[in-house]
Amino acid sequence: MTVAIETRGLTKRFGGLVAVDKVDLRAAAGETLGIIGVNGAGKTTLMNCICGLYRPDDGGDVFVGGERVTGQAPHVVAHRGIGRTFQVPRVFRRMSLIDNLLVPVLDRKAPDAELIGRAEAMLERMQLIDLRHNHAEELSGGQQKLLEMARMLMPDPPIVMLDEPFAGVHPVLCKFMIERIEETAHAGKAVLLISHDLTSIYRLSTRVIALNQGRIIAEGGVDDIRGNPAVIEAYLGT
């Protein structure tokens, strides 16, 4: 199995606070890595470091497909093949849904008509096709999550990172999203999935890491994590 994404000693400080603390993680193609942890554990910060939004401290490194991308601008890292969604949706509010989907593929050589066709197919899949000419701000919160997912998948990136895709989403839509994520992993992508919904994490993940105060406190298969005393303690308190 080829390692699609890997971090070594990834650390990020905010002043005195160590939000991410020497995190080593790796995910191979076709694998889904679940990331769990209480509020403020450092999950989102970890993703922000991986995609280049934050520059890691203390010489931590990020590798995509075996190549070091640490310190590269986010758009460079994105072109290396990382797509992501956000905990609080960050759609391009005053652009049509189709234009939202075109943003990650603007650099592609393919003619506009072809890209638009692909965007429409993607919106069809996310059941947003009837709204394709609306501005993204006119979507509901859950629909914005779907739009983000479609936008992330548009350039067909080998690595996808999902930050709380299920938060605030109706159960039926949740089920729908879970299926999309499964599809994505089966298509051979490496998936990093942050969620507080342990049921979905356990269902989707091939492996799970649990973060607490920026540090990995447990790592392993779903069954290892489920019974891990450190995880139970961090989640339920003592």
Added chain:
Amino acid sequence: MAARSRALDSADRIYFTLAALIGSVLLVYFASVPLLGLNVAFHFYLMLWITMASAFNVASGFAGYMPFGYVAFYGIGAFTTAILVKKAAFPLFLALPLSGVAGIVLALLFAPTLRLSGIYFGIVSLALAGICRLVITNMPEQLTGGSFGLQLGSRAHPVQSFYVMMAVMVVALATILWLSRSRLGKALRATRDDADAAEMMGVNVPIVRLYGWLISAFFPAVCGGVEAWYTNVVDTETAFNTLTTAKTVIYAVAGGLGTVTGPILGAVAMVWLDELIWRQFPLLNLLILGLATIILVLFLPRGIVGTLLRKKPQWRRYIP
């Protein structure tokens, strides 16, 4: 799928037909102004404001900046043409494009400020325009004409400059129409809506912003040059007048930032209103215009076109 693509093509057809139709009506109208003996001055300034508001829209409506010192580009353009023509005996057809180049050079000098956003960018922009004005005011009088300004001499030609202004407007509007459909335009809008997200989606944000900024700076500089030619005189007081920025902003906002038609319609409506008010109440002109602006912004916060398109999202495909 095929049916949907066809539907898109037909929307495109309607869009281009509409654009061509409206474009040619406007063209014929403006072109016939001097021929029919209509008010050349009024229409000259109407075209100037349409161009200014539309170009401003690239920086504000497309890229999300509020350059409160926008007049700097206009002023530098005015002085470039005046100095080149008067002091270096350049022909106008060379001086005017060089005014545009001067605008671009100035925009490149200001480019580091693109890291700022919101009100901070606006204030710094305002300060930079003040500095430009100071620098030009303190240049040797032989070059800039000092407080009397520069007279361009016998080169004034209202009708010729009218048509050149028209050409500048056409090129500006064509550029912006292209931009609104181009990939650069989409990248700019994404950057405006969420720069970090755009960057994480692979958009090279600094470069995209710079392109938008340069486009936005080029046209006011050319306008400054053409107006210098038209009025035959340039001085720092009028060339760097903050009121120029204010009018540009008001017209663009009134029509609707981020749309192509908005600033055009905004400029037409407000210049016409300005003229009407000025005729009736020469003294209260600015006050009433200010009130009209406040009312407009209160009731149509997205401007005329912006509000319309919010009510009728399906029209966005036909009205750029």
